[in-house]
Amino acid sequence: MVELKSEAEIAVMREAGRIVARTLAAVAAAARAGVRLSDLDALADEMLTSAGAKSSFRDYHPSWAPTPYPGVLCLSVNDAVVHGIPDRRVLRDGDLLSIDFGAELDGFHGDAAITVGIGEIDGSARRLTETTERALAAGIAAARPGARIGDISHAIETVAREAGYGQPDGLGGHGVGHAMHEEPFVPNTGRPHQGFELRPGLVIAIEPMFVEGGDRRCRTAPDGWTVVTADGSRAAHAEHTIAVTADGPVVLTAP
Template identity: 60%
Template structure:
C-alpha cells in the first residue's frame, strides 16, 4: 500500500534526511588511500550516535539475503554495484567507492547514496559518476504532481542507456517512510506516462545504478549481499529520498 505523508511527517523525514546527508559527508571526507571500509562504517555510526538516530541498515534482513546486514553503511568498491559489506579492505589509489546509508528519526527513514573516486580518479570513472548523478537529477525533475512513476523511471533509464551503461534488473528505487523500503517500487527503466500517478505526499528513493561495461548481468557474492558486475567493469550508484509536493520535488536527504 502506498502511504502519502502529511506535512508534519515530511518534516520528520527531512530531519532523518539531514542525518543521512551529514553522515555521508563525514564518510566522504574520511575516505582516503589507506582507510578501511570498516573505519568508514565507524564514522557513520558515530554520526548516528551523536544525532540520536537509528540505523536503517543494521540488522535489516530482506528476503533475498541469508543473514541480516551487519553494518550501518553499504560500502561498494569498483565492480561492486550495491550492498557491499564493510570489511578490513583498505582503499587504494584510483578506487571508485559507492556509499549507501539510511537513518531513522522518530519512526521515519531517510536513504541516500553517493559515488566518488579515491586518490587519483580515472577519467572514465569521473564520467560514469557524472552520468549517474545526471540520471538521478533527471529522475528527481520528473517527480511532479500529475506525472506518473514511469516518467521517473524513464528519465533515469534514458540517460543510462544513451551512455551505453548496463542497468541491473530488479534492483532500483523504492518508497520510503515508516519503513526503509515501502511501496512503490521505482525501477531504473520504464515507460513514460505509465504507472502510479504522482501525488503530493508521495515519498520515494530514486537510485540509479549504472555498470560501465554495458551489460545488465551481475553476480551475487558468497555473502549473499554484494552485487557485482559480471564482466568486472566498474559501477556507480546515486540516491536521494524525495517528496512529491505541489511546489515540485523536494529532496529530503540534503544537509
C-alpha cells in the same frame, strides 16, 4: 499499499535526511587510500549515535539474504554495484566507492547514496559517476504531481542509453517512510506515462545504478549481500529521498 505522508511527517523525514546528508559528507571526506571500510562504518555509527538516530541498515534481514546486514553503511567498491559489506578491505588510490546510508529518526527513515573516487581516478570513472548523478537529477526533475513512476524511470534510462551504460536488472528505488523500503518500487527503466501516479505526500528514494560496461547482468557475491557486475566492470550509484509536493519534488536528503 502506498502511504502518502502529511506535511508534519515529511518535516520529520527532512530531519532524518539531514542526518543522512551530514554523515555521507563526513564519510566521503574520510574515504581515502589506506582507510579500511570498517573504519568508515565506525565513523557513520558514531555520527548516528550523536544525532540520536538509529541505523536503517544494521540488522535488516530481507527474505533473500542469508544473514542480517551487519553494518550501518553499504560500501561498494569498483565492480560492486550495491549492498557491499563494510569489512576490513583497504581502499586504494583509483578506487570507486559507493556510499549508501540510511537513518531512522522518530520512526521515519531517510536514505541516500553517493559514489566518490579515491585519490586520482581516471576519466572513464569520472564520467561514470557524473553521468549517474545527472541521471538522478533527471529522475528527480520528473517527479512532479500528476506524472507517473514510468516518467522517472524513463528519464533515468534515457541518460543511461545516451551514455552507453548498462543498468542492472531488478534494481531500483522504493517508497520510504515508517519502513526503509515501502511501496511503490521505482524502476530505473520504464515507459513514460505508465505506472503509479505521483501525488503530493508521496516519498520515494530514486537511485540510478549504472555499469561501465553495457552488460546488465549481475550476481551476488559469496557474502550473500554484495551485488557485483557479471563482467567485472565498474559501477556507480546515486540516490536521494524526495517528497512529491504540489510545487514539485523536494529533496529530503540534501545537505
